[in-house]
Amino acid sequence: MPIDAKPSFKLLATAASGIETLVKRELQDLGYNTIVDNGKVFFNGSWDDIATTNLWLRTADRIKIVYGEFKALTFSELFDQTYALPWDKLLPVDANFPVSGKSLKSKLFSVPDCQAIVKKAIAKKLQDVYHRHNQLPETGALYPIEVAIRKNQVQISIDTTGSSLFKRGYRVDKGTAPLKENMAAALILLTNWHSDKPFIDPFCGSGTIPIEAALIGQNTPPGFNRSFISEKWLYFPTEIWDRVRATAEEKIDYDIQLNIYASDIDGHMIEIAKRNAEEAGVLHQITFKQQAIKDFKTNLETGTIVTNPPYGDRLNNKDDIVGIYQTMGSVFAPLTGFSKYILTSDEQFELHFGSKATRKRKLYNGAIKVDYYQYWSKKKE
Template sequence: MARLELIATAAFGLEAVVSRELTELGYPDQTVEDGRVTFWGDELAICRANLWLRSADRVLLRVGGFPVTDFDQLFAQTQELPWSQWIPVDGKFPVEGKSVRSALHHTPSVQRAVKKAIVESLKKTHQRHRFQEDGVEYPIEISILRDLATFTIDTSGAGLHKRGYRQLVGPAPLRETTAAGLVLLSYWNPDRQLIDPFCGSGTIPIEAAMIGRNRAPGLDRDFLSEQWSQVPRELWKQAREEARDLQRGRLVLPIIGSDLDGSMVKMSEKHARAAGVAGDIQFREMDVLELKTAREYGVVICNPPYGERLGDHESAEAIYDDMADAFGPLKTWSLYVLTSHPGFERCFRCQADRRRKLYNGRIECTYYQYLGPRPPGVESQPLI
């Protein structure tokens, strides 16, 4: 098996979560940078990372890289990279480019130069003059950051947030990868009650249930590199069987997801069934103000309305005020809230113990963390 340099890309703020996930998967040899974690592994690592990573966006294969400041150099050195190791004679290889703070900043020209150079390289190694590109896809990305070019091939295909269970979306859905990140950043574990009182399409409870059951998030979908001859089908089969064996039975303590909007509750139920975790979550139509629990310890993780549009601001603030009334009595619970509203702590009438900057798509948010006391006799640690 080859030693491959792989990159798990991630939303800003979730790199440490992805890094921990990779370590737990058995890939501790890593470099963590903004938006990406580079790690080393063999072909089986491509299968495992795609199947298991919960908070990463994609898994890329790094083909090579070099410092570059002019087009001749870009063309000549791109040709020298080992393209034929990956791209077969009939392989389709679209090239996407991006350039940040670099001399070569016109990305269409960069893309054209790279495409031409790869064609020239393949002509020599495959001994052909033309390529039909009617076979399996190998999407290439050239990214130039401060005059350093990096060449990757996408192994995932559709982004990893596309688990396959969410066909419908509510008005402001959270990405599955972000929802998983929120749960992994919390102190929740399946022995504690978890409630999301603003569950919308159900993303946080469903991701938490999959984490609680150790269910690989990619088990029900396929990945582009499953079609590549370089990652044998046997390895995919092995990784999927391994993932099925590692899945645990139903959660003893069901997760609770609730929302004011009954249609969202129905949507959540549908998604939970599609994700195979319907038995692990109880969904309810409920205003956050009705939240009551007899349990002494537990965790609330939620993504309430932000009020991004003018006029919605005040209604969001009224909801945060209601949250203060609803969560006030839960002194021994931990509470985690993701919102972009800068006045959240004021309206909630309480300063967070920790804050973390995270992105919900393009919206810059803060993850406010209120840490309750540790239940007696429990060695509690955040999952990440």
């Protein structure tokens, strides 16, 4: 029995630590009221909102339905309260519903046992409702379920996204240690860049930062060229996805002419970046060039530089990294009309670069703690 055609869900957008405020801003720009927690932004919405946020959020990881919240101190309580949830309103008889879990500071600390109890409770509920005495087939669409327990408070959620939102669908190839697409978008959204201003990435690698800038500049939804697991859900009206995508396409500015420049010392990476940009539909918006940082120059007087230079495992020689940062400092110094934003894990970056950042923001690039050094323009752009 499907849920109401216009249900109201408690929804959750997950995010990397440090960029929850960006996810919050994106959701508020879309018209939602939000509550922010560590790595999480909560909001309410319907099927339409699930489709909309999966399609439009640039900095989130995934969208989940918070399907149940309760306190549980025993496995019996966990089973009974999980069973009490209206699983048949969302899961058909053939639903494939794997259960993952985590537990922190709780009496129910065994994650495998908690997963097994939740799985058993959901299966029992579906068997009772659908009058099935045998094992459920689980041959249908995927409904990934997570049981998260913190201080004895249980949260059961269902993932609507599938592959993380950072997987836009345009990455044909990549280099070593590529920046995730949603992190690249976050770096851009943390700047003062506007689509009518020049944008430069002199360490573009496989092109993630300039491609994300082009998508932002064109107002192209980041999820426009990919699918989501909830599109295959039996009770999720397919016409909603069609409508949301059609509405989104009307908002894309295909005619805008952006001034985006990207370079890298590695010619092979430039070719990869071009292929990725072509797959994203923005190759015409980006000027790519093979160029070492020592040869970087521009005749532009104002603009924004956003870049992710080599650090950590991307260069084996510490002296090479220091040399790159020193070269960046000397090359960028005359560009007083540019704001510069540089991501690195090197805590001595400012020393090597030769100047102190206007502002420094702590972020996480995957499991690596990094700093985002922001040097604001000394001229009005």
